[in-house]
Structures are given as structure tokens and as C-alpha cells.
Amino acid sequence: xxxxxxxxxxxxxxxxxxxxxxxxxxxxxxxxxxxxxxxxxxxxxxxxxxxxxxxxxxxxxxxxxxxxxxxxxxxxxxxxxxxxxxxxxxxxxxxxxxxxxxxxxxxxxxxxxxxxxxxxxxxxxxxxxxxxxxxxxxxxxxxxxxxxxxxxxxxxxxxxxxxxxxxxxxxxxxxxxxxxxxxxxxxxxxxxxxxxxxxxxxxxxxxxxxxxxxxxxxxxxxxxxxxxxxxxxxxxxxxxxxxxxxxxxxxxxxxxxxxxxxxxxxxxxxxxxxxxxxxxxxxxxxxxxxxxxxxxxxxxxxxxxxxxxxxxxxxxxxxxxxxxxxxxxxxxxxx
Amino acid sequence: xxxxxxxxxxxxxxxxxxxxxxxxxxxxxxxxxxxxxxxxxxxxxxxxxxxxxxxxxxxxxxxxxxxxxxxxxxxxxxxxxxxxxxxxxxxxxxxxxxxxxxxxxxxxxxxxxxxxxxxxxxxxxxxxxxxxxxxxxxxxxxxxxxxxxxxxxxxxxxxxxxxxxxxxxxxxxxxxxxxxxxxxxxxxxxxxxxxxxxxxxxxxxxxxxxxxxxxxxxxxxxxxxxxxxxxxxxxxxxxxxxxxxxxxxxxxxxxxxxxxxxxxxxxxxxxxxxxxxxxxxxxxxxxxxxxxxxxxxxxxxxxxxxxxxxxxxxxxxxxxxxxxxxxxxxxxxxx
Numbered sequence: 001x002x003x004x005x006x007x008x009x010x011x012x013x014x015x016x017x018x019x020x021x022x023x024x025x026x027x028x029x030x031x032x033x034x035x036x037x038x039x040x041x042x043x044x045x046x047x048x049x050x051x052x053x054x055x056x057x058x059x060x061x062x063x064x065x066x067x068x069x070x071x072x073x074x075x076x077x078x079x080x081x082x083x084x085x086x087x088x089x090x091x092x093x094x095x096x097x098x099x100x101x102x103x104x105x106x107x108x109x110x111x112x113x114x115x116x117x118x119x120x121x122x123x124x125x126x127x128x129x130x131x132x133x134x135x136x137x138x139x140x141x142x143x144x145x146x147x148x149x150x151x152x153x154x155x156x157x158x159x160x161x162x163x164x165x166x167x168x169x170x171x172x173x174x175x176x177x178x179x180x181x182x183x184x185x186x187x188x189x190x191x192x193x194x195x196x197x198x199x200x201x202x203x204x205x206x207x208x209x210x211x212x213x214x215x216x217x218x219x220x221x222x223x224x225x226x227x228x229x230x231x232x233x234x235x236x237x238x239x240x241x242x243x244x245x246x247x248x249x250x251x252x253x254x255x256x257x258x259x260x261x262x263x264x265x266x267x268x269x270x271x272x273x274x275x276x277x278x279x280x281x282x283x284x285x286x287x288x289x290x291x292x293x294x295x296x297x298x299x300x301x302x303x304x305x306x307x308x309x310x311x312x313x314x315x316x317x318x319x320x321x322x323x324x325x326x327x328x329x330x331x332x333x334x335x
Numbered sequence: 336x337x338x339x340x341x342x343x344x345x346x347x348x349x350x351x352x353x354x355x356x357x358x359x360x361x362x363x364x365x366x367x368x369x370x371x372x373x374x375x376x377x378x379x380x381x382x383x384x385x386x387x388x389x390x391x392x393x394x395x396x397x398x399x400x401x402x403x404x405x406x407x408x409x410x411x412x413x414x415x416x417x418x419x420x421x422x423x424x425x426x427x428x429x430x431x432x433x434x435x436x437x438x439x440x441x442x443x444x445x446x447x448x449x450x451x452x453x454x455x456x457x458x459x460x461x462x463x464x465x466x467x468x469x470x471x472x473x474x475x476x477x478x479x480x481x482x483x484x485x486x487x488x489x490x491x492x493x494x495x496x497x498x499x500x501x502x503x504x505x506x507x508x509x510x511x512x513x514x515x516x517x518x519x520x521x522x523x524x525x526x527x528x529x530x531x532x533x534x535x536x537x538x539x540x541x542x543x544x545x546x547x548x549x550x551x552x553x554x555x556x557x558x559x560x561x562x563x564x565x566x567x568x569x570x571x572x573x574x575x576x577x578x579x580x581x582x583x584x585x586x587x588x589x590x591x592x593x594x595x596x597x598x599x600x601x602x603x604x605x606x607x608x609x610x611x612x613x614x615x616x617x618x619x620x621x622x623x624x625x626x627x628x629x630x631x632x633x634x635x636x637x638x639x640x641x642x643x644x645x646x647x648x649x650x651x652x653x654x655x656x657x658x659x660x661x662x663x664x665x666x667x668x669x670x
Contacts, residue, residue, distance in 0.1 A: 009670050033574050034489045035415045035558050036385040038481075041376035049372040049460055051427040051476060055467040080370045092386040094429075094474045100670050125384055131670055132390040134469015139429045141386060141476030144371075154369045223370050239368050335344050335435050335466055 007100040011129050014101065018110045019093075019127065026090055026123035037125035039090060045145040048086035052076045055137035061179065066105045068203040069138070070112025076226065077142035078120045079207040079278040083224040085152040085216040086144030088122035088209075094139040095129045120209060150216045155239030157221035157283035161309040163246060164292065166208045166279045166301055168254040169229060173274030174267070175202030188263045194256035205278035210299035215282060218292040222282040228275040231331025234315045236281065245316045246307030248272070248325060272317060273331045283309055342435040346464050349436065353445045354428075354462065361425055361458035372460035374425060380480040383421035387411045390472035396514065401440045403538040404473070405447025411561065412477035413455045414542040414613040418559040420487040420551040421479030423457035423544075429474040430464045455544060485551045490574030492556035492618035496644040498581060499627065501543045501614045501636055503589040504564060508609030509602070510537030523598045529591035540613035545634035550617060553627040557617040563610040566665040569650045571616065580651045581642030583607070583660060604662055607652060618644055 008014050015032050023029035028038040041047060054073045056062055078088050093113075101109075117123060122142065175198035178184050185195040207224070215222050221240060225232040229246070237244040248268055253261065261267050282303075284292050289305060296303045317325040343349050350367050358364035363373040376382060389408045391397055413423050428448075436444075452458060457477065510533035513519050520530040542559070550557050556575060560567040564581070572579040583603055588596065596602050617638075619627050624640060631638045652660045 011668055011670055014670070030488070030490075034419075036383045036419045036421070036479075036486070038486050039382040039384060040483070041382060047374040047376060047382075049374060049425075049427055049478075050370065051429050051461060051463050051474075053429045053431065053463055053465055053474065055431070055465065055469075058465065058467045084369075084371045086371070090384075092384055092476045094386050094388045094476075096388065096390070096469075096472065097670075098469075126386060128386050128388055128474075129670075130388055130390065130393065132393045132470055132472065134390075134431075134433075134472075135467055137431065137467065137469075139386075139388065139463075139474040141427045141429075143384075146373075148375070151371070151373050153365070155365075333346055335346055335349070335432075335464075 005102040005104060008103050008106055009100050014106065014129050018106045019124065022110060022113055022117060022124035026125055029125045032126065039125065042145055044148055046148050046151065048081055048084050048144045048146055048151055049141065050077055050080040051139065051141040052080065053137055053139040056135035066108030067112035070109040071116045071204050073138040073140055074113055074116040074120065075205040075207055075278060077140045078122065079205065079224045079226060081142055081144035082207045082209055082212055083222050083280045085150055085212055086146045087212055088120045088142065088144045090123050090125035091140050091142040092125055093127040095127065096137040097131050098133055098136060099131065146216070152215050152219045152222040154221060154223045154236055157236055157240035157242055157309045159242055159309055159311045160286060161220055161283035162286055162289045162305050163244060163307040163309065164282045164284055164289065164303050164305050165252065166211055166303055168252045168257060169277050169279065170257045170271030170274065171198050171201035171254050172205065172276035173270050174257055174260055175199040176276065188260035190256055190259060194259065197254065198256050202276060207278045208280060208301045211280055211296055211301050214292055214295040215280065217295065218284050218288045219282040220284060222280055225277050225279055225281050226275055228273040228331030229281065230273045230315065230317060230327060232281060234330060236283065237315055243310040243312035243314050244307060245310055245318065247318050249320045250304065250306045252304040268325065269327055272325065273327055273329060275331055340437040340439055343438050343441055344435050349441065349464050353441045354459065357445060357448055357452060357459035361460055364460045367461065374460065377480055379483055381483050381486065383416055383419050383479045383481055383486055384476065385412055385415040386474065386476040387415065388472055388474040391470035401443030402447035405444040406451045406539050408473040408475055409448060409451040409455065410540040410542055410613060412475045413457065414540065414559045414561060416477055416479035417542045417544055417547055418557050418615045420485055420547055421481045422547055423455045423477065423479045425458050425460035426475050426477040427460055428462040430462065431472040432466050433468055433471060434466065487550050487554045487557040489556055489558045489571055492571055492575035492577055492644045494577055494644055494646045495621060496555055496618035497621055497624045497640050498579060498642040498644065499617045499619055499624065499638050499640050500587065501546055501638055503587045503592060504612050504614065505592045505606030505609065506533050506536035506589050507540065507611035508605050509592055509595055510534040511611065523595035525591055525594060529594065532589065533591050537611060542613045543615060543636050546615055546631055546636050549627055549630040550615065552630065553619050553623045554617040555619060557615055560612050560614055560616050561610055563608040564616065565608045565650065565652060565662060567616060569665060571618065572650055578645040578647035578649050579642060580645055580653065582653045584655045585639065585641045587639040603660065607660065608662055608664060
């Protein structure tokens with residue numbers, strides 16, 4: 001943001017001028033004019049809790065639109081709730097600014113958060129605003145609700161379960177690559193609309209909220225695959241004490257990702273390990289797969305069966321010839 | 336920490352090696368082996384939510400012991416819960432490391448958190464671990480419980496209420512000053528034990544947990560005074576639509592702080608505005624003051640009446656001659 005832009009000085013001006021409107025939907029936020037928020041848990045429900053941070057240069061690129069940053073900060077948290085079968089409820093947000101923020105940027109951030117809130121059905125409950133060196137960062141803690149006993153765990157997949165994923169895989173990581181190297185769009189033979197759709201997936205993740213009810217009804221285990229299918233499936237298998245097998249040829253791809261992969265077959269590693277797919281991986285009894293897919297389809301969510309849970313340990317990702325795919329790394333790790 | 340120290344690489348090694356033991360007291364954390372935590376709210380209670388971050392160079396000094404950093408990160412959040420009459424329950428923690436952390440430092444951080452957990456009766460429920468440029472930072476979101484309807488608000492002080500604070504004021508900010516300029520101890524005429532006690536207050540805040548029940552029983556309004564008495568009292572008065580008056584001569588001081596103030600009367604501004612006092616300010620009906628003080632005393636907490644709520648607006652802090660104290664700033668603001 002240009003230096004000469006108007007900045008917002010003072011925590012009070014930031015909180016009351018830009019953030020308090022995000023808390024209007026939740027009475028327990030007290031208009032962000034108290035030290036804590038108050039939540040009356042709905043009867044017959046439990047609370048599901050998660051926290052995730054996004055920071056400039058790590059989770060989003062410098063120069064990205066503040067609207068998109070706000071959207072993504074909330075979406076990555078909501079994605080975890082959705083994958084557990086939890087309905088988003090409220091969130092706390094801690095903002096770390098390296099300097100007094102520009103008024104335009106702060107307004108854009110609030111617009112992106114407001115759009116995400118409306119899309120996900122969640123409200124701001126409270127927060128914290130700091131100035132410190134380092135990248136601009138947003139840390140969110142999100143709370144959702146499930147009927148008591150209905151949270152979908154990671155470690156409860158069973159031998160014989162079918163593995164199912166929502167949406168399409170790899171779009172976000174390919175979109176990120178296009179933003180870094182625009183010439184790739186031509187190399188991959190993408191139409192302008194296809195390239196734009198991949199970029200949009202990387203900027204504005206869309207967790208499949210309509211899948212919450214079907215997950216509660218049918219999934220033995222589930223999690224989002226934001227660190228990449230290979231790594232996150234490995235986590236599910238390990239936590240469940242089972243093995244897993246998936247076929248690359250079964251992975252659901254958008255038309256744009258399929259075209260890119262045809263042009264550059266090495267992209268399969270990016271699609272399987274790149275992460276940033278805020279989609280859900282679920283393990284479902286074979287007898288429930290059809291009903292699960294139908295329930296999701298009735299709510300506008302496409303599910304695809306990609307493999308199965310087996311006895312043993314480890315994850316086998318098979319290429320189109322049934323051989324194990326060679327991967328340099330399993331998925332995203334900060335360290 | 337020296338460069339040659341052993342570091343801990345990999346989120347899994349950090350989480351399972353050092354953080355998972357902190358979650359053993361809370362079954363809904365699932366050993367930090369799921370994507371979210373699960374909380375079954377206790378019947379007849381509401382949840383109180385808060386979030387606060389601490390970052391190196393802002394909230395703690397470079398070179399501070401990891402044990403103290405861990406303690407403080409949790410204490411500053413618990414302080415907000417206590418001031419609302421909420422019993423600490425669980426917390427989520429997001430860690431931002433600029434590089435792979437040293438094993439010794441990480442172990443120290445976990446020890447400090449474990450000690451604070453035991454002291455405050457709170458457990459780790461989940462978290463997030465990132466690597467990013469900038470200072471080491473810990474963002475915590477803490478949840479506490481209150482019997483339904485019993486949260487103590489900030490904006491509900493009433494005209495005529497007496498203002499009461501817990502503990503002593505200014506110790507932490509004087510301790511911080513001593514850590515920055517050790518020669519001050521001599522200039523202030525402090526014994527070695529006095530200087531050490533001030534330093535300890537700045538490193539290990541001790542929110543008055545025993546005050547939770549008396550606050551629920553007697554306080555019309557309350558908040559912690561971590562941004563300084565002047566600023567936080569201003570917030571209470573503004574939120575309540577009232578004015579407030581306090582006397583500097585009534586402020587409770589430790590022997591060490593009283594000695595420093597006698598040696599350098601200008602320190603009164605630091606004591607009133609410096610912040611870092613994780614003590615509670617409460618507004619109580621005149622007829623309840625004696626019972627409130629007695630209930631706190633029975634639990635080992637010293638309370639002191641320092642002023643009163645009046646009709647009007649604004650905060651008047653009177654010096655020993657009854658004149659308004661001249662303050663260059665009201666309190667801590669990051670911007």
C-alpha cells in the first residue's frame with residue numbers, strides 16, 4: 001500500500017471503526033466493548049474448536065487484495081470445522097500489524113471478512129490488535145457446534161471404508177503457481193477463463209458447508225486436506241491405525257487442472273502434495289457410499305470415491321499403471 | 336539461544352514431542368491428534384472467550400527465559416477471564432517461530448506453560464504451529480465458564496459504586512524498568528530482595544484466581560488493568576456512561592514500589608499508566624464493599640478501595656493534594 005495513504009492510528013479506531021460491524025450479528029460480542037465475549041452454548045450440542053493463522057509471505061503473497069486475505073483467514077478455519085461436521089458459530093481474531101494500517105486496506109480486510117462471515121454463517125466474537133515487526137498476520141480461533149456425540153473424528157476410519165473427497169483437487173496450488181509465473185498458463189494450454197478459475201481457487205477457498213449434515217450422517221472419519229492429500233491421508237491412516245490406497249486416475253480434477261496435467265504430467269506431484277485444497281476427505285462404509293454421494297449431490301456438492309482403507313499401515317498412491325507414485329515430499333510442513 | 340543448539344524440525348515433532356503433554360488434562364484435545372478439539376459445555380454455565388498475543392520485543396524482551404514467556408502468554412489471557420468472574424477451562428495456542436526452535440527453548444516454553452496451567456487450572460485444547468519471519472509470538476484464545484448470567488461486564492458500573500483494586504499496582508512496570516536499567520535499583524534505594532520481587536512481577540503475572548467467586552457475588556462491573564489503571568478505568572467509565580475519581584494516595588503499593596516512588600515521585604505516572612498490572616478493577620455498591628473485601632481476604636486476596644463512580648463523564652486521578660494528576664498519556668496503545 002502506498003506510503004501516502006491515510007492510516008488508522010489507535011486500537012480504538014481500528015476496533016470500533018472497522019471490526020465492530022463484524023460483531024453485530026453476535027450479541028455476546030457486546031459490540032467489542034468488553035474484555036471478553038459471552039457464549040451460551042446451544043442445548044444438546046457440543047463445541048468444536050480450532051485455530052489457524054495466516055501471514056503475509058507464508059499463507060498469502062505480498063500485494064494480495066485485503067478482501068481476499070480476510071476471506072482466506074476465515075475460510076481456512078471454517079474448513080476444519082466443516083470437515084468435523086460442525087456448524088460454524090463464532091470466531092476470535094488476533095491481528096498483528098507491522099505498522100499503523102492503511103484505512104483502505106483495513107476497510108478491504110473488513111469487507112473480505114464480512115463476505116466470508118455471510119457465506120459461512122459465522123460472526124466475530126472478539127479479538128486483539130497488536131503492532132509488531134514481521135509480516136501482517138491474522139490468527140483466528142473458530143468455534144462451531146455439533147449435536148452431542150456427532151463430531152466426525154480423524155482417527156476412526158475402518159478397514160474396508162471407501163475414501164471420498166469433495167470438489168476437485170489441485171486447483172488452488174495450480175492457481176498459486178500461475179500467480180507466481182504467469183507464463184505457465186500458456187505452457188499448460190489454458191483458456192483465460194480456466195486460468196482465472198484456478199487463481200480464484202487459490203485466493204478464495206470455498207469450504208463445502210453443505211457437506212456438514214451428510215458428514216454427520218455417513219462419515220466414519222473425516223478431515224480437510226489443506227496440507228495436501230498425501231500428507232493428510234497419511235494422518236488419517238496413522239490416527240486410525242490402518243493403511244490407505246488411492247488411485248491418481250480416480251482423483252477429481254477441474255477441466256483446467258486436467259488440461260494442465262495433460263500438458264505437464266509432472267504436475268501430479270503438486271496436485272497430490274501441494275495442499276491448499278480446502279476440501280474434505282471422508283472414510284465411509286461401502287454400503288453408505290451411494291447414500292453419502294446422493295445426500296451431498298442434493299446439496300450441490302460433488303463427491304468422488306478415490307480409494308479405500310485397508311488393514312496395515314502407510315499410504316499407497318497409485319499412478320495410472322497401478323504403481324506407487326514417487327513423491328519427493330508428502331505435503332506441506334512449516335519446518 | 337546459541338546457534339549450535341539442537342533444534343526441533345517438523346510440526347509433528349514440535350506438537351507431539353513438546354505440546355501434547357500439555358493437553359493430557361483435557362480429553363477433548365484428543366492428544367492433539369485431530370484437526371479440532373471437542374468441548375462439552377457444563378450444564379448451567381456460559382462460556383467466556385478471550386484472545387491475547389505476546390510477541391518478542393513487544394510483550395517480552397529478547398533473551399527472556401522461555402519458561403517465563405510461556406507463563407506470561409497464558410497469564411495475560413487468564414487475567415481477562417478472572418476479571419469477568421470466569422473459571423479458566425481450556426485454551427488454543429498458535430505459535431509463530433522465525434526458525435526451527437531450539438529443543439531446550441521449546442522444553443522451557445512447555446515447562447512454563449505447564450506451570451501456568453497447573454496454577455490457573457486450565458488445559459491446552461489445540462493449536463497451530465507456523466514458521467514465519469518476525470518475532471517469536473504466541474497467540475492464545477482462552478475459554479472459561481461462568482454460571483449462566485454471572486459474567487461480570489465492563490460497562491455496568493453504577494453511580495455511587497466504590498472502585499476497588501486487587502493486589503498492588505505498578506510493580507510490573509517498575510520491574511521492567513529495572514530489567515532495562517539495573518542502576519535504577521540503587522537510585523531507588525531498593526534492597527536486593529525488593530528489586531527481585533519487582534522483576535518477578537514483570538516476568539510472571541499472577542492473576543488473582545481466588546477473586547473469581549467474590550467478583551460474581553459482589554461486583555457490578557470489573558476488568559483487568561493490563562493497559563494501565565488510567566486507561567482501563569477510562570474504558571470502564573465510558574462503557575458504563577459514568578465518571579470516575581481515584582486518589583493516588585489510596586493506590587495500593589508494595590513496599591518496593593513505595594520506596595521507589597519516594598525516591599522518584601515522577602514514577603507516579605508510570606504506576607498509573609504503565610500497564611502490565613494483571614490485577615482486577617471492580618465497581619461495587621458501597622453497602623457491599625466490606626463484604627467484598629472480607630470475602631477476598633478469606634481467600635488470601637488483598638483488595639483496596641481507591642475511588643468511586645460518579646455521574647458525568649471522564650476520569651479524574653487526584654494527586655496527594657486533591658489536584659488532577661497531569662499525565663502525558665493515558666496508557667498502553669500499540670498504535
